[in-house]
Amino acid sequence: MSVAPDIERRWIAPSIESREQIDAIIAAPILAPRHTWRWWLTLAVSGGLTLLMIVTVTWLFGHGIGIFGNNTTIVWGFPIANYVWWLGIGHAGTLISALLLLTRQKWRASLNRFAETMTLFAASMAGLFPIFHLGRPYYLYWIIPYPNVQGLWPQWRSALVWDFWAVGTYITFSTLFWYVGLVPDLAMLRDRAARRGVRRLYGAFALGWRGSARHWEVYERFYRYMAALAVPLVVSVHSIVSLDFAASLEPGWADTIYPPYFVVGALYSGFAMVVVIAAVLRWACSFEAFITVQHFEAIGKVLLTASVIMGVSYATEWFWGWYGGERTERHLVTFLFTGPYAPLYYGQLLFNVLAPQLLWLPRFRQSILAVTVLSILINVGMWLERILIVWATLSRDYLPSAWRIFLPTFWDWALLAGSLGAFTFLFMIFARVLPALPAYELGKTWAEENGA
């Protein structure tokens, strides 16, 4: 596939005059940081929330998962919703990197590094929640097949076992992909670092990268193969996650739409999170030259598409709930619109489907503020969707005698806030020690755009 050079559109601002300048700007936060009070404040808040997460988990392991709001009927709660939500966010990075690389979308160069990092951290957050949610988390390893005296293996029909493999594979692969992408930039940092220790550190991780033509030739091919492997993985992981619900007997869960619906939802929330992070980085690290309005507009279009697909998915659920004629399915749809969770459901529809329609208008699409605000709303909306998937079905399944409502506790919120804090904290550290944008790829883009 050959894409005609995009002459009209320039993805790097004209203020950039040389590749050297690109390297300097990207290396600045790492090698010559200027810590403002904003940085310290963000670090303190996110560090505090990370501490809250540690306290919550300590309390959780000490007292039992009864500290959450789960009850006899709604046995799943925040941890499962948080898990699905974080994992969804973790999808965009790899997808942006891999799919846009394969389709030669040049605008990916400004986003892929931090998007991949986001993937890594979000998937890590996601990976913690199923552990926190276990009644006996210290026996987590029982779902790993290992030789044991009982001769007992995991029960392979369970979607939770599939889940374990899907998430494990995804995290492993994302880490490798991310690291491979980092290698040339690590070498760049090695070369620019003034202090010997720093130079050695980056040098060790740069694996002897010299930037020779041979290096580049092997590297580009390897990177592309990895990208080709990543794309189906992105699709499979959230499909498997959706089977936690779809491979059940419960009304509202046992639907064949779940795998595609989850994948789109994941990309949707992931792209939204990329927007939020891009906006923050742009402002905090002076990356205005690399992350431009055009990037926001491009993502805005993706978000718009996803919002329409989400709308269709929701409508499909309503339609089949009604058309299937099953008592519990029909009641579930009614319950979503009229039950005690209805405000949350309307919030979900507003944030995920209605509000993003503003992006049809170029005026909103081309406003960084508008796209960022919408992205935050989408993330909230997607979290609401996840929690409602868990709550609504379990609150209203087959036997009315077991119907209950979920009442979250302080600890539910604490763990969610804590995970957000830990994610931000990790990101702050990342932005300080690794290049948040791929210098070599931006350089390449700049060279193409400027005909150098």
Next chain:
Amino acid sequence: MPPLTRRGPGLDRRLLLKLAAAAAAVSTTRCSPPDDEIIPYVDMPEGMVAGEPMRFATTLSLSGYGRGFIAIAVDGRPIKIEGNPRHPYSLGATDVFAEAEILSLYDPGRSSVVHHGEQIATWEDFAAGWEQAVGARPDDAASDAAVGLVTGRVVSPTTLGRIEALRRRFPALRQYRYEPVNDDMARAGAKLAFGRLVAAAPRWDEADVVLTLDADPLGHGPEQLHIARGFAARRGAEHRQQLHAVEPAWTLTGAAADFRLPLAPRQMGEVARAVARRLGLDLGDPVLSDPQRAFAERAAEALATAQGRALAMAGDGQPPELHALCHWINGRLHAPVDYLPPVDPVEAGHADELQALAEDLRAGRVAALVIVDANPVYDAPDALRMAEAVAAAPFSAHLGLYPDETAQHCQWRLPLSHPLESWGDARAADGTASLVQPLIRRLYDTRTCDEFLALLALSAVRDAYGLTRETWASWAGGDFATWWRTALHDGVIADSRAAPLALSPARPTGLPPPDAPHALTVVLSPDPGVWDGRFAANPWLQECPHPLTKQVWGNAVRLAPGDAARAGIADEDTVDLVVNGATLSGPAVVTEAQADGVVAVGWGQGRFSPAMPIAHGVGTRFVGLGARPFSRLLAGAEIKKSDRSIPFRSTQSHTRLSGRSEALFQLATLAELATSRPEREPAPPSMLGIPPRGDYAWAMVIDTDACIGCNACVVACQAENNVPIVGPEEISQGRDMHWLRVDVYARPQGGAMRTGFQPVPCMHCELAPCEPVCPVEASVHDHEGLNVQVYNRCIGTRFCEANCPYKVRRFNWFAYADGQAYGDFAPALKAQHNPDVSARGRGVMEKCNYCLQRISRARRAAEKEDRQVAEGEMVTACQAACPTRAIHFGDLNSETSDVSRLRRAPRHYRLLEELNTRPRTTYLKRLYVSDAAS
């Protein structure tokens, strides 16, 4: 050594040295031997095998009346109560109260030591104090001390003998006998009808048509098991009993009825008037609306055409005249009723006696007040100001299981022995006597009621064993040793039932007209969990859901929808109930098909003794309302929305369901049943492999028509399977642990509400949705078709419960059974635990397993004899408890087994059959005589 408590300021030097010397002397010897001779097993006693349960017949009382049960002990530790088939008031079944007694035995909140004021004392101290107070000496013949003895209903021959002995010693003794849940009205009615006290004992299994007027014979009480079994005997499709219930608010009887009419309590007599007119006694024109009249006339017609097999009965809240009229109706119908001489020898009414106690105390006519297993400070209405009266007595002592409200106001608090650690005897409501035998040595230095009375009378024999044998030695005659062994073994004393009297009721001369209508009338009834309050400290009963509202840990104000709407009160709002200037609050439950103008509340909650932490502050003390004690009806009440907020804690929030419940709780009329065909075993295709059948295929069939919603199975399951208590806070969080729940369904049909009960244990699906989703194979199928949970393998993903359409699995959110037990019950639970059932730790899922340990026991017994487990040999705990035998259990491999037969019955259905889970637990439809309901 002087008692430590007497020393006042503290130790002085001399005493300290004395004690040190004594301690040194003791430490050089050894631990003191127990008072009684103990003999180690040289030869193991016959039948005693370590770890094997032993069964002993004994008697437990409720409101004074004895019911015979079998107590099971393992290695000398009582762990479970089961029914005694030989006893007419158990018939092999148990009720919630009997099942829960086992927990009371071990309750760490029980009174365990003698207290004098706030100081710990000894029984010798008390004896000395008593002798001083009444001026009696052991060699004295009689004393003129004005002793006031407060008791509940006493029907035990030994206790009655003790009271007589006490009276000989203190001729001025005045006994105040009262029981909060009493039959004052029925007794007065019997007096009107027969000119003497008579107890009517209907033969339920002979009645074809029954009319109840504000009566709840199927409700909880000392006779429930007896009545329920008789009722169930006539409940099948062939020759079915017709039950017409007229009641102000829902009761278990109303829920079981074929025809039910909600009616204000004051109008009950009008229905009787209509029946009397049909039978030829004109007492005036009944004041009833047209539908009410139609109901009454249909009932009258049904009664009149079932001569000899029809029965009418009035409730304890109805006036004596109505009881007398019912006696006349029964006489006229040649109803299957035995008239028995009352077993309670006291003539006076219960309410009068309590009132007299308050008056006598206040007038200073009681010099020495002795209260035996009664709690007047809690039971008496606020108007009597009983606490002050008791506190004013010059000498007061309270013997009781708990440091209750009355004990708090007495000078001496004395610990009572639990029946399971006592010798004694009791009589049932029909006079059947049975012995109480202990299963365990007393846990604390307590006294039984008889021992205490003997102590008061300064008798020579003061041990309960001797006292009980003394009573029966003369009765038995002949070979007493053999008689005694037989009586203990059988748990019932042969030929002790009272002989029926041949009486004919007087023709009533009139029936007072109904009172003028009031805006609101409060209807009070005992609580189906904590009864009159005596079980309020028992967390099993606090956590046992109210059969109709499913409320736990509290009591509610039940309102008719019209009244609630007029007062602007919604379900679960807190409502202020104002009666005669007194205001009490409770959460509202708006109940359809409750008579307009009726506010239903329960007794028994709102215990306020600070020394009873479990019961303290739970619910509201509605027994304090009214001017007279134990009023069942209070006119002139007002309701309004409260500023306070009292949580309504329940285990089931949705009971009133129209439409949706049709497939879940299935109804059938007799006519439909006659035309329906027996169900073919369906075998829809499935992609999952059906587990092969092993030697047995266990299955359960529950007859929702027989189920009266009494909850006995729930508590029986809790006792058998070490099901933990979670406490009110956890219930508010929506967490409960009962393996077996009883769902209540209410649904409009035929112009009335149909209410019924559906016990839901695990369905043991053949294609269990919980099994494929478990990642660690903790939920698996066994070779006998049980879906079992391997606790040790569970890691707590809870996917099984999420995927269970029946939601029968229970999760240990905290270590309810181990380390995080509710209240201070951890040691009690350990002692009570069934050693055959593992206690589940934190973070694992658990659920009903058809009493796997019992299956295993039955299988082992059969294998030893190289045979199959016989039909009826394996009985689950819930099945054993059920008074109506609604629960059937057996082997599907046998074509002739009870469950196989029932699964072919036309009434048979599966819950959520459309999911193709192929449950092993299935149901029989609820039956109604006809579509017309009211």
